[in-house]
Amino acid sequence: MHQAETGSLDDLALVHQAKAGDIGAFGELVSRYETRIYRLARNIVALPQDAEDVVQNAFLKAYSKLDSFQENSKFYTWLVRIAVNEALMKLRRRKSSKTVSLDEPIDTGQDELxxxxxxxxxxxxxxxxxxxxxxxxxxxxxxxxxxxxxxxxxxxxxxxxxxxxxxxxxxxxxxxxxxxxxxxxxxxxxxxxxxxxxxxxxxxxx
Amino acid sequence: MLTCKEFLNSLNEYFDDNAAAEIRALVESHINTCPNCWVILDTTRKTLQIYKGMEPQPLPPGLHDRIMSALDKRK
CATH class of the missing domain: 1.10.10.10 (Winged helix-like DNA-binding domain superfamily/Winged helix DNA-binding domain)
Structure with missing residues (x-):
């Protein structure tokens, strides 16, 4: 499908087409969200090369897991979840001795004041x-x-x-x-x- | 009247677009009498504005094509 046609479709319609094997439809989703996902990745992992890897892996993983996307949340929210996991994995590999998790207990010292x-x-x-x-x-x-x-x-x-x-x-x-x-x-x-x-x-x- | 600690705990809600009028009024009446909290509110607001105003980092050249060609190989 040409860009002019896919460009006006909503995310879910593109997801349906991509699930049916239309890689161009998934490409439109990549175009829509790659800048936002890159910004997110860049700010979590800091190193530009790591951020590029995170973005690429996130989209590849999203594509291969597309069938498991339940469609009861927004596509972007689902994509962010994949990208954040990729970014945290990347951080873990960089600092292998230190676990990095979103669930890390928060210190409750004075530093929050x-x-x-x-x-x-x-x-x-x-x-x-x-x-x-x-x-x-x-x-x-x-x-x-x-x-x-x-x-x-x-x-x-x-x-x-x-x-x-x-x-x-x-x-x-x-x-x-x-x-x-x-x-x-x-x-x-x-x-x-x-x-x-x-x-x-x-x-x-x- | 809010204490300074209560003021801090209300800050998030205050910056929420859907903040209740009651919270806004409580926060505003606190900062009118507490110069330190006024500064904290003002500089927090500016912090948020400055981040929201930043242009997103441009996508590195070639990244889009690399993603697409990696996807093609997965087909």
Missing amino acids: PREIAVWESTPESQYSQTELREILDKAIDDLPPIYRAVFLLRDVDGLSTEETAEALDLSIPAIKSRLLRARLKLRETLTGIFKRKGDDIFAYL
């Missing part, structure tokens, strides 16, 4: 080039434990609902909510260290 309380420059993003800003933001995400990265990315960057995120990550809704809050507060903390209004430091010495 905001420490850095300072107003920001009025438009901090305008003081950096797009490349510098991206590095700052990616680095901040990279400093989060993997469990927080996926939750933050899916909820706040990719725009999935709490319910969809819970389904994609196979976690409970309260677990998603608590991880999201901690992720947001940790990122705020990191970015405040970089973006806070410079003059305010002076008061520390008075």
Whole structure:
């Protein structure tokens, strides 16, 4: 089928065609979601080459497991679940001594409480080039434990609902909510260290 | 009136598009009297905005074709 024809179909129709053996229909699903899946992978595994492997393996696995897709959730949510598992496997291989899991117990120490309380420059993003800003933001995400990265990315960057995120990550809704809050507060903390209004430091010495 | 801890625990809900008016009102009345929490709310909001405003990383050149040719081999 030509792109012009597949382009207007909804995901489920494409899934049906792909299940019936139409690889072009699956190709349209790849085109639709590869950028979002790449962003997710890139932010979980950090290394660009690893992220590429994750994306490729996720789509291959999705294609081979397509018959097991029950269609009671969105295709994208199902795909994210596969991609996140691929990404975590990749991380495990990189840090073979350390287990990486979305279920890691959360430390309940003081670190969740905001420490850095300072107003920001009025438009901090305008003081950096797009490349510098991206590095700052990616680095901040990279400093989060993997469990927080996926939750933050899916909820706040990719725009999935709490319910969809819970389904994609196979976690409970309260677990998603608590991880999201901690992720947001940790990122705020990191970015405040970089973006806070410079003059305010002076008061520390008075 | 919320305590600072309750304020923190309400932050997620506050940023939810479907937040109840009651939660919004409670959070807003807290930050009006608590400058530190005002800063936390303001900088958290900016954190979310800055991430949402980022253009997605461009897909590495050739990745799409590599996926498609790997799929073709699986046929």
